[in-house]
Amino acid sequence: MATKPSKLPSPDRFPDAEPYWAAINEGRLLLKRCPRCSQAHYYPRPHCPFCGHRETEWITASGKASIYSFVPVRGAPRPTAVAIAELAEGPRLTTSIVNADVHALRIGDELVLTTLPGEGGQSVAAFTTPQANEARAYTARAIKALGTSPVEQGGAARSLQQAAVVGAGSMGAGIATALLNAGLTVCLIDRAPEVLEAARQTIHRNLDVLVQRGKLTQADGDARRQALRTSVNIQDVAGADVVIEAVWEQMELKKAIFALIDQHAPAHAVLGTNTSTLNIDHIADATSRPGQVVGLHFFSPAHVMPLLEVVRGPRTAPNVLAAARQLGAAMGKTAVVVGICDGFVGNRLMITRDHEADRLLLEGALPQHIDRVLTEFGLPMGTYEIADMAGGIELVHRIRQQKGQQGTIVSRLFEAGRLGQKTGKGYYRYEPGKRRPLPDPEVTALIEAASREAGIQRRAIGDDELRSRLILPMINEGAKLLDEGVVDRASDIDMVWQRGFGWPAWKGGPMYHADQLGLPLVVEQLAQLQQRLGERFRPSALLERMARAGERFTPTAG
Amino acid sequence: MSLNGKAYIVGIHEHPIRRADGLTTAQLHADVALGALDDAGLTLDDVDGFFCGADAPGIGGMTMAEYIGLRKLRHLDSTETGGSSYLLHVSHAVQAIAAGHCNVALITLADRSLAAGAGTALAGIDFTNAPDRPFMAGVPPGPLFGYAMVAKRHMHEFGTTSEQLAWVKVAASHHAQHNPHALLRKVLTVADVLESPLVADPLHRLDCCVMTDGGGAIIVARPEIARALKRPKVKVLGGGEAFKHADGGRIDLTYSAGVRSGAKAFEEAGVKPADIQYASLYDSFTITVVVQLEDLGFCAKGDGGKFVADGNLISGVGKLPFNTDGGGLCSNHPGNKGGMTKILEAVRQCRGEAHPAVQVKNHDLVLAHGTGGSLAGYHTAGTLILGAE
Numbered sequence: 001m002a003t004k005p006s007k008l009p010s011p012d013r014f015p016d017a018e019p020y021w022a023a024i025n026e027g028r029l030l031l032k033r034c035p036r037c038s039q040a041h042y043y044p045r046p047h048c049p050f051c052g053h054r055e056t057e058w059i060t061a062s063g064k065a066s067i068y069s070f071v072p073v074r075g076a077p078r079p080t081a082v083a084i085a086e087l088a089e090g091p092r093l094t095t096s097i098v099n100a101d102v103h104a105l106r107i108g109d110e111l112v113l114t115t116l117p118g119e120g121g122q123s124v125a126a127f128t129t130p131q132a133n134e135a136r137a138y139t140a141r142a143i144k145a146l147g148t149s150p151v152e153q154g155g156a157a158r159s160l161q162q163a164a165v166v167g168a169g170s171m172g173a174g175i176a177t178a179l180l181n182a183g184l185t186v187c188l189i190d191r192a193p194e195v196l197e198a199a200r201q202t203i204h205r206n207l208d209v210l211v212q213r214g215k216l217t218q219a220d221g222d223a224r225r226q227a228l229r230t231s232v233n234i235q236d237v238a239g240a241d242v243v244i245e246a247v248w249e250q251m252e253l254k255k256a257i258f259a260l261i262d263q264h265a266p267a268h269a270v271l272g273t274n275t276s277t278l279n280i281d282h283i284a285d286a287t288s289r290p291g292q293v294v295g296l297h298f299f300s301p302a303h304v305m306p307l308l309e310v311v312r313g314p315r316t317a318p319n320v321l322a323a324a325r326q327l328g329a330a331m332g333k334t335a336v337v338v339g340i341c342d343g344f345v346g347n348r349l350m351i352t353r354d355h356e357a358d359r360l361l362l363e364g365a366l367p368q369h370i371d372r373v374l375t376e377f378g379l380p381m382g383t384y385e386i387a388d389m390a391g392g393i394e395l396v397h398r399i400r401q402q403k404g405q406q407g408t409i410v411s412r413l414f415e416a417g418r419l420g421q422k423t424g425k426g427y428y429r430y431e432p433g434k435r436r437p438l439p440d441p442e443v444t445a446l447i448e449a450a451s452r453e454a455g456i457q458r459r460a461i462g463d464d465e466l467r468s469r470l471i472l473p474m475i476n477e478g479a480k481l482l483d484e485g486v487v488d489r490a491s492d493i494d495m496v497w498q499r500g501f502g503w504p505a506w507k508g509g510p511m512y513h514a515d516q517l518g519l520p521l522v523v524e525q526l527a528q529l530q531q532r533l534g535e536r537f538r539p540s541a542l543l544e545r546m547a548r549a550g551e552r553f554t555p556t557a558g
Numbered sequence: 559m560s561l562n563g564k565a566y567i568v569g570i571h572e573h574p575i576r577r578a579d580g581l582t583t584a585q586l587h588a589d590v591a592l593g594a595l596d597d598a599g600l601t602l603d604d605v606d607g608f609f610c611g612a613d614a615p616g617i618g619g620m621t622m623a624e625y626i627g628l629r630k631l632r633h634l635d636s637t638e639t640g641g642s643s644y645l646l647h648v649s650h651a652v653q654a655i656a657a658g659h660c661n662v663a664l665i666t667l668a669d670r671s672l673a674a675g676a677g678t679a680l681a682g683i684d685f686t687n688a689p690d691r692p693f694m695a696g697v698p699p700g701p702l703f704g705y706a707m708v709a710k711r712h713m714h715e716f717g718t719t720s721e722q723l724a725w726v727k728v729a730a731s732h733h734a735q736h737n738p739h740a741l742l743r744k745v746l747t748v749a750d751v752l753e754s755p756l757v758a759d760p761l762h763r764l765d766c767c768v769m770t771d772g773g774g775a776i777i778v779a780r781p782e783i784a785r786a787l788k789r790p791k792v793k794v795l796g797g798g799e800a801f802k803h804a805d806g807g808r809i810d811l812t813y814s815a816g817v818r819s820g821a822k823a824f825e826e827a828g829v830k831p832a833d834i835q836y837a838s839l840y841d842s843f844t845i846t847v848v849v850q851l852e853d854l855g856f857c858a859k860g861d862g863g864k865f866v867a868d869g870n871l872i873s874g875v876g877k878l879p880f881n882t883d884g885g886g887l888c889s890n891h892p893g894n895k896g897g898m899t900k901i902l903e904a905v906r907q908c909r910g911e912a913h914p915a916v917q918v919k920n921h922d923l924v925l926a927h928g929t930g931g932s933l934a935g936y937h938t939a940g941t942l943i944l945g946a947e
Binding site: 014017039040041042043045049050068069070071072073074080082083084087090091092093094095096098107116118124125126 | 689690692693694695696697698703704706707708710711714756757758759804805806807808809811934935
């Protein structure tokens with residue numbers, strides 16, 4: 001018979017340190033100071049480790065410190081650096097810096113106290129940067145500003161209770177899930193019964209996951225399942241307060257669908273389209289009620305990603321816009337109103353960046369370099385990791401085919417059967433059943449071949465150049481969007497990027513970042529890139545004007 | 559009382575294994591003990607002093623004393639200071655011999671952390687009740703981040719570069735190619751090191767030592783016994799041990815306790831750093847070597863990076879051949895404690911028994927140094943200066 005292993009003693013929780021732990025739970029850092037020799041020490045002890053005096057007093061530290069040394073931690077669940085922080089009061093302590101731009105830190109940088117949740121409801125001390133705190137405060141202001149769009153004065157929105165979703169692909173299934181979770185009844189419509197059935201199972205699975213995670217009771221999960229109906233008949237939009245179209249991204253198809261929706265949907269129904277690239281106004285032409293047509297651009301996965309771009313066509317009625325925003329709010333989304341343009345806000349900046357990334361691949365970079373620079377910058381995933389996850393290679397390949405472009409890296413990958421995670425290889429390779437992107441020498445060879453064919457001599461490209469060429473065009477594009485009136489305010493662009501693409505709150509957004517760099521510097525660097533590399537870097541007129549006038553995109557506090 | 563010349567190292571053994579599946583820690587302790595006794599030409603009954611660290615299973619040294627078969631013990635010491643323990647054990651053995659507490663001291667290290675899946679933990683060390691740990695919640699355990707912070711600060715204060723750090727690994731690899739038991743035998747370039755993944759900025763994977771199982775043993779004996787044995791004489795000329803910790807928040811990452819252990823050892827031996835012909839320097843990480851070179855006085859504080867660059871540590875090429883067995887960086891760092899193997903190679907060099915391709919021509923005066931614990935927190939430095947007779 002095996003003997004029971006002797007139990008390890010549980011860790012001592014030093015009773016003399018209780019005030020420290022209570023203070024941390026309130027966000028304060030306590031040190032001990034000796035009444036005899038006046039020195040402060042950390043970590044706290046009941047005696048003075050300098051002079052041996054048997055009594056020590058608690059003092060509250062300012063919470064301010066500077067970095068004595070630090071090391072960013074790779075693969076941590078939140079941005080983290082191990083650090084030795086020098087408190088303003090003198091003692092240096094080993095700690096962690098969290099939820100800040102850990103890859104941009106320097107020795108000597110200012111830190112401020114923060115706390116992290118620990119075991120058993122006890123917080124632990126950590127540090128963050130004043131810059132990260134300011135960016136978070138900006139984020140709070142920017143979210144509030146979203147609710148004050150000029151179009152708000154548009155008339156009362158009627159509450160939406162019944163929805164129809166046309167198109168049961170992965171977006172349709174996700175949108176249906178999100179609608180069910182918002183308490184609406186949903187009729188999911190698709191021509192193909194097998195697609196409908198697959199979508200129904202996906203939606204049920206999505207609800208199961210919520211129940212498993214304890215976010216939803218079994219009873220509520222069942223109720224939501226009951227609230228879902230499927231149909232192969234487009235006529236079944238007849239009872240809907242809101243219809244959301246999510247079929248293939250093809251103008252003729254969408255117009256045909258909208259014509260049918262127009263025939264059967266009730267007069268008051270909000271007619272939404274999930275299109276990410278097509279002109280809402282042209283789609284509205286297919287109906288007799290263009291005022292009811294609005295873009296409802298969800299981000300994949302639609303039941304998870306918090307962003308909803310509400311696309312306002314020139315004829316979209318104010319009350320329809322208001323209803324769309326209300327629907328977004330009911331679905332727990334951050335709804336950002338944008339005007340019509342290619343790619344709206346989110347995708348337009350992303351596509352600009354990703355085109356430059358593709359050029360950088362030809363010039364000498366590899367997918368892993370670009371993705372590392374982007375993730376160290378603060379984005380949750382890089383361009384090529386996303387492409388592999390979301391079927392980007394196939395999507396871009398078909399678009400390029402339609403445009404008659406050939407011989408690109410994407411087409412080579414596609415022809416090699418490298419479609420991304422679902423084929424176990426794309427820009428990266430993947431171990432069976434695993435999702436971690438691994439650099440693949442086959443891809444390197446393929447990219448090198450593309451460079452050769454394009455007559456480009458490959459060179460090593462440094463991180464600074466990669467970063468400038470990926471990020472500055474995003475800022476430039478954002479400025480153009482502002483100039484074109486596609487967004488009401490610069491901070492809306494930033495909220496799109498935070499909520500739709502994971503731009504971290506501790507870094508604000510592309511336009512906030514531009515303000516941190518300083519617009520004159522942004523213009524200067526774009527102009528230099530324009531000289532070296534071409535017109536695509538030409539600073540936008542708005543950017544140049546604002547830089548000259550000493551203006552900012554985003555408001556400062558107060 | 560000076561310990562210069564009060565005892566000799568008369569036997570050494572390094573276990574050839576690097577991964578100990580199927581062997582117990584106790585067996586490994588016995589293997590290395592018997593190997594060192596064979597090397598010395600002594601027997602179990604000659605041993606009357608035993609030194610070991612917390613890697614010895616059981617209570618202190620008692621359980622291993624029974625297992626190995628040491629029945630004549632008069633002196634027992636289980637000082638544990640991490641990887642530097644063995645530098646202290648030799649000093650303590652000399653002190654015990656000089657004070658008449660024993661005549662023949664056996665020192666052993668053995669562990670199988672790799673086969674046991676123990677990572678960078680130190681066998682037998684329990685931090686459960688360590689009072690500092692709760693205040694460092696959120697900081698990953700293990701030495702890596704602390705040493706990386708030392709490197710980062712060193713670069714900030716002195717301009718040390720990653721290329722300079724890489725030279726330390728490159729030099730060790732030049733030596734490891736000749737060691738049939740070394741774990742990594744490929745000769746590396748600076749580019750190889752810099753292209754290895756950054757594990758903790760600024761340290762790359764190849765800036766870190768290997769992880770191995772195995773161990774080693776040393777026999778220290780009083781001069782009368784040493785002179786009767788057949789092996790080349792290795793006299794202990796000087797020894798020092800010193801300690802440094804975070805001192806209530808007064809952390810300074812730019813120097814180690816080596817400034818004091820080195821000073822004591824050099825003073826006792828009556829020699830200067832420029833006299834040393836070979837040095838075994840603790841090489842848990844490349845930065846450890848750079849800091850120790852400065853602290854021991856081989857160069858000025860801050861010049862360690864320049865000192866190690868361009869192959870200055872390579873035997874036959876540079877001014878200070880180091881770790882000619884390949885060191886912890888390339889050959890062996892058993893149980894995450896590299897102090898034992900540092901002494902073993904220093905003894906080989908002193909005897910003229912290192913591999914011919916790396917044997918230093920004049921080997922009258924050699925040094926071994928260890929840093930145990932964390933350079934970013936509490937650590938112990940141990941220095942030994944040995945002379946050929």
